[in-house]
Amino acid sequence: MNFDYDSEQNDLREAVRGLLARSYSDSEQRRSVVAADPGFDEKTWSRLAEMGLLGLPFTEEDGGMGAGPVEVAIVAEEIGRVLAPEPFIETVVLAGGLVAAVGTAEQKGEILGGIAEGTTIAVFAHAEPGTRWTPTAEGVTATRSGDGWTLTGVKEPVPSGARADVLVVSAVVDGGTGLFLVQGDASGLNRTGYRTHDGTRAANVRFEGTPAVTLGAGGDQTAAIERALAEARIAYGHEAIGAMDTALRTTAAYLKTRKQFGVTLNKFQALTFRAADMYVSLELARSTALWASMVQEAGGDVVQAADRARLQVSRAGRHIGKEAIQLHGGIGVTAEYSVGHYTSRLTAIDHLLGDGDWAADRLAANVASYETVDPLGAPYA
Amino acid sequence: MRLQLSPELEAFREEMRTFFTTQVPQEIRDTVAAHRHVSKEQYVKTQRVLNAAGLAVPHWPVEWGGKDWTPLQRHIWREEMQLANVPEPLAFNTSMIGPVIATFGNQEQKERFLPKTANLDIWWCQGFSEPDAGSDLASLRTTAVRDGNDWVVNGQKTWTTLGQHADWIFCLVRTDPTAEKKQRGISLLVFPMDSPGVTLRPIELLDGGFEVNEVFFEDVRVPADDLIGEENRGWDYAKFLLGNERVGIARVGTTKRMLAQAKEHAREITVGGRPLSEDPRMAARIAELENELVALELTALRVVANSADGKPHPASSVLKLRGSELQQAATELFVDIAGPLSLASFAGEGSDVPEWARVATPHFLNYRKVSIYGGSNEVQRTIIAGSILGL
Numbered sequence: 001m002n003f004d005y006d007s008e009q010n011d012l013r014e015a016v017r018g019l020l021a022r023s024y025s026d027s028e029q030r031r032s033v034v035a036a037d038p039g040f041d042e043k044t045w046s047r048l049a050e051m052g053l054l055g056l057p058f059t060e061e062d063g064g065m066g067a068g069p070v071e072v073a074i075v076a077e078e079i080g081r082v083l084a085p086e087p088f089i090e091t092v093v094l095a096g097g098l099v100a101a102v103g104t105a106e107q108k109g110e111i112l113g114g115i116a117e118g119t120t121i122a123v124f125a126h127a128e129p130g131t132r133w134t135p136t137a138e139g140v141t142a143t144r145s146g147d148g149w150t151l152t153g154v155k156e157p158v159p160s161g162a163r164a165d166v167l168v169v170s171a172v173v174d175g176g177t178g179l180f181l182v183q184g185d186a187s188g189l190n191r192t193g194y195r196t197h198d199g200t201r202a203a204n205v206r207f208e209g210t211p212a213v214t215l216g217a218g219g220d221q222t223a224a225i226e227r228a229l230a231e232a233r234i235a236y237g238h239e240a241i242g243a244m245d246t247a248l249r250t251t252a253a254y255l256k257t258r259k260q261f262g263v264t265l266n267k268f269q270a271l272t273f274r275a276a277d278m279y280v281s282l283e284l285a286r287s288t289a290l291w292a293s294m295v296q297e298a299g300g301d302v303v304q305a306a307d308r309a310r311l312q313v314s315r316a317g318r319h320i321g322k323e324a325i326q327l328h329g330g331i332g333v334t335a336e337y338s339v340g341h342y343t344s345r346l347t348a349i350d351h352l353l354g355d356g357d358w359a360a361d362r363l364a365a366n367v368a369s370y371e372t373v374d375p376l377g378a379p380y381a
Numbered sequence: 382m383r384l385q386l387s388p389e390l391e392a393f394r395e396e397m398r399t400f401f402t403t404q405v406p407q408e409i410r411d412t413v414a415a416h417r418h419v420s421k422e423q424y425v426k427t428q429r430v431l432n433a434a435g436l437a438v439p440h441w442p443v444e445w446g447g448k449d450w451t452p453l454q455r456h457i458w459r460e461e462m463q464l465a466n467v468p469e470p471l472a473f474n475t476s477m478i479g480p481v482i483a484t485f486g487n488q489e490q491k492e493r494f495l496p497k498t499a500n501l502d503i504w505w506c507q508g509f510s511e512p513d514a515g516s517d518l519a520s521l522r523t524t525a526v527r528d529g530n531d532w533v534v535n536g537q538k539t540w541t542t543l544g545q546h547a548d549w550i551f552c553l554v555r556t557d558p559t560a561e562k563k564q565r566g567i568s569l570l571v572f573p574m575d576s577p578g579v580t581l582r583p584i585e586l587l588d589g590g591f592e593v594n595e596v597f598f599e600d601v602r603v604p605a606d607d608l609i610g611e612e613n614r615g616w617d618y619a620k621f622l623l624g625n626e627r628v629g630i631a632r633v634g635t636t637k638r639m640l641a642q643a644k645e646h647a648r649e650i651t652v653g654g655r656p657l658s659e660d661p662r663m664a665a666r667i668a669e670l671e672n673e674l675v676a677l678e679l680t681a682l683r684v685v686a687n688s689a690d691g692k693p694h695p696a697s698s699v700l701k702l703r704g705s706e707l708q709q710a711a712t713e714l715f716v717d718i719a720g721p722l723s724l725a726s727f728a729g730e731g732s733d734v735p736e737w738a739r740v741a742t743p744h745f746l747n748y749r750k751v752s753i754y755g756g757s758n759e760v761q762r763t764i765i766a767g768s769i770l771g772l
Contacts, residue, residue: 001386001453003683009382070382252770272766279765280703283696287679288672294384311669312676363672364664368648371641372464375675376682381385 001376003290005074012071016078019047024082027338033085034199038163040085046118054092055116058100063113069231069296073238073289080242083345085200087123087160089239091115094232095122095168102179102216102224111166111181122166125155125182125205126225133354135177135226140207142171142178149214150188151180151207159352161203162193168215169207176220180212187211198348199341229353230306234296236349237289237306237313243349244282244316247324247342251275254328254339271327278320285309285316291375301379304366307359314356317346394457397436401465404430413466414638415736416744418590421504421546428470428501437470438499442483445495452685456629463634473505473542474498476629477622478551481569485610485618494571506574508538508552508596509619516760518553519564519616523598525554532556532570532608534578534601540754544581544594547574557613567615572603588743589727623756630755631704633678639711640671646718646737657718670710677703695769702761705751712748715741 005013023044024030033041048054057072058064065071072093079088092115099111099122114120128139140153151171161167167182167189182189188210193203215221252275255265265271292309296302321343325332332339350356374380386394402410409423431437432446440455441447450458462469479498482490497503514521523536534554544550549571557566574581578601583591610618644667647658657663677700684694716723719738726742728734752758766772 001390001682002383002686003679004687005382248770252772255772266766266772269763272770272772273759273762275770275772276762276765279769280699283699284673284676284680284703287683287696288676290382290683291384291675291679294382297382298384300384308672308675311672360665360669360672361661364661364668367664367668367671368644368658371644372637373671373675375679376384376386 003287003294005070009070009074013074013078015051016053016075017081019051020044020078020082020084022047024084027083027341030083030085030199030341031335034195037193037201038160039195039199039201040087040160044084045086048086048088049116049118052116054088054118055112056092058096058108058112058116062100062108063116069234069293072235073293076235076238077242077245080239080244080345081246083199083243083246083341087121087163087200089232089235090123090159091121093235094124094228095166097228097231098124098168098179098224099215101228102221104216107181107215114165120165121160121163122168123158123160123164124228125158125161125167125169127155127157129154129156133358135222135229137170137172137177140169140171142173142180142212145209145211149180149212150209151182151212152209154204154206156204157196157202158205159200159202161205162191162201167205169212170221170225171212173218173220177222177225178218179215179221179225181215182207182210182212196348198345200348226303230303231296233306233310233353234289234292234302236352237285237292237309240313240317240346240349241282241286241289243342243346244278244285244320247320247339247346248275248278248282250339250342251278251324251327258329265327274323274327278323281316281319285312288312291380295380298381300381304363305380307354307362310354311356311359311363314350314359317350318356321346390453390457393454394461397458397461398465400434400436401462401467404434405465405467406430409468410466413468414642416740418592419468421543424468424471424546425501425504427468428474431467431470432500437501438475438479441475441479441495441499445479445483445491446499453682456681456685459629460634463632464638466638469629471501471504471543473507473547473551474501474503477507478505478571481551481618481622482609484621485614489606490609503548504543504546506541506544506547506550506596508541508550510540511537512539516757518619519567521553521555521567523552523554524558525556525568525570525603527556527605528602530605531602532605534570534572534598534603536598538596538598539584539593541581541594541596542592544574544596545583545591549573550579550596551609553615553619556615560613564616566613567619568612569609569615569618570603571607571609572601576601576603578602587746587749590743590747631677631681631700632708633674633681633704636674636704636707636711637678639708639715640667640674642737643667643711643714643718646715649735650718650720663718666714670707670714673703673710674707677707698761698765698769701755702758702765705758708751709745709748712741712745716745 023041052065055064056067060066096115142149165184169180169182170177188208190206191203193201196202258265288309292305295305324339331337428437438446439448439450443449482494511521525532525534551571554570555566556568560566578599580597582595584593648656650657684697687694719741722734722738723742725734725739
């Protein structure tokens with residue numbers, strides 16, 4: 001049992017940090033990137049591909065690096081640290097994860113290969129207006145049409161949905177929720193993209209008899225979706241840890257330099273105690289996120305581990321995000337200064353795949369079925 | 382990174398679990414489980430059982446009964462002890478004065494005190510806090526003045542836990558009132574509690590119990606040989622000792638046990654025809670506390686698995702802070718599950734209220750102490766803000 005990165009993992013972290021620093025060494029660079037479509041930097045995306053990061057979790061056979069969840073977590077945390085807007089988790093972890101889990105050999109070769117090379121942006125079109133955080137589809141339905149299928153209905157908001165080259169779409173089929181692939185240039189596909197509060201992009205994606213092919217063998221894929229969502233929750237948890245870490249460091253630095261009443265703000269215990277509490281929240285969330293990645297690596301119950309990480313990270317993210325702005329004062333609410341953007345992104349992460357209350361409810365439904373939790377024992381290890 | 386314990390550590394955990402659940406008398410473990418006060422005899426009995434098996438002072442130097450375990454092994458030892466409702470070896474002996482004597486004492490003091498300290502043949506108490514020196518411990522005013530071969534001690538200590546059982550006291554005294562820094566003129570003396578001039582006055586706490594005391598010193602004569610370490614270096618030893626006090630203070634095993642009990646009790650209370658355990662708000666509250674505890678346990682594991690270079694892990698400072706908050710939250714949960722039954726706090730025989738509900742509020746009130754002792758949570762925040770965040 002240990003929580004430390006090995007030397008290769010430390011090297012990976014340094015390499016990713018160095019790569020992202022080229023694009024996002026200050027918050028102005030990020031601001032100009034997210035101001036224009038597609039909301040991220042295609043050059044940075046290519047560099048991520050060149051370093052092999054876009055194929056990190058895929059098998060070598062599928063064009064990837066065969067790395068594990070801990071390596072993915074390292075990249076996600078560095079992304080969060082500088083708020084890099086590239087859709088790494090959306091494309092590699094979530095859409096890529098679904099293709100890797102249920103796709104045919106041919107689909108894996110083509111789509112995962114394309115993702116790894118940086119030539120294919122794939123996203124999971126799953127959320128629907130009026131529902132929330134379920135592993136099933138309700139408003140988009142799939143209908144057989146000759147040898148293939150057509151999809152009808154609306155998905156929204158779909159992260160990077162307008163830019164995506166390929167959509168992995170969940171849709172109602174007989175007996176459950178199926179997964180389908182839709183090409184970005186398919187007929188009957190209408191996409192309206194927009195900017196989101198955290199600087200990324202999302203879209204309304206409308207299917208009107210849009211041709212689609214099943215991902216993998218077809219049939220009900222609810223369990224695969226639940227698992228892929230859990231893995232993405234863990235990865236977003238690490239992105240949030242990176243963002244919280246920067247938000248806290250930025251806040252501490254500000255308290256040491258900003259003067260009011262003739263002294264720097266760190267002379268006020270009312271402020272330093274609140275910063276100390278932010279540190280407590282961060283470290284508890286970090287431990288839980290690291291653990292969830294280890295559970296995933298060990299083949300334990302990744303869904304339940306992800307719920308635990310989601311709850312802890314959600315509470316910490318709200319606490320740290322709100323306090324980071326408050327301890328800065330008015331400048332924290334401006335678009336020009338960095339710290340508020342961290343709060344904005346943490347808020348987005350919190351609502352993408354389930355918030356803290358949602359995770360707490362899921363854990364509560366199960367709480368009577370066991371006596372104590374052993375994080376190093378069943379069902380986690 | 383690796384989640385599982387090694388097979389050797391799994392076996393070690395199993396060995397600890399088996400020992401604690403089979404070798405420590407059930408009656409003593411039941412006392413702890415029921416949150417009743419553990420008697421002096423029960424503490425002594427338990428520590429001697431542990432010491433006979435080499436499990437009372439594993440963190441001491443090997444020549445004095447230590448085990449040369451890794452920090453992770455010590456963590457497992459402590460967690461399993463708490464999960465099994467075993468009263469921990471007396472902290473004043475095993476975590477405080479024992480390691481100080483082993484590190485800073487002379488050979489004669491080590492031979493004289495350490496074996497008896499490990500076996501609880503000597504019961505130690507702590508003479509640190511004073512009425513005007515709480516969190517600001519260095520401002521203590523109890524004095525020791527040299528007179529021939531003796532120190533003559535005058536002054537007062539307070540919050541001396543279980544001093545009523547104690548044979549000896551380790552006491553911070555001011556030996557150089559002229560020192561420029563107040564931390565500089567302090568020494569550590571040890572002397573018997575039945576020395577002429579020592580008076581103990583019990584302090585009743587909110588739960589009706591007596592666990593802390595005031596101790597008064599009037600011309601108490603202490604042989605110069607009973608000064609530990611060097612004269613006027615007592616503050617260094619106190620810091621060393623308080624550092625040990627924070628080890629294991631997260632008390633994850635204890636809180637985990639309490640949450641498991643809370644689930645049981647919530648099944649015994651009926652609300653609107655259904656067990657309270659099925660109330661969504663109650664279930665969510667328990668689930669949330671349990672998750673906070675998982676986060677704390679993982680943080681403790683992160684810290685102990687990474688103490689290789691000997692420096693304390695920065696995250697160790699959150700253990701006391703969050704650990705105390707969660708202990709308190711668990712005791713509060715008991716009161717809320719008991720609801721109106723919690724009022725029967727001092728009911729005796731003839732009451733239909735179950736014992737757990739009777740002790741719930743006294744326990745809750747008593748546990749307000751855990752965020753105050755061992756460096757109050759405000760002291761912990763000061764440490765985090767200062768040494769970690771650089772504020």
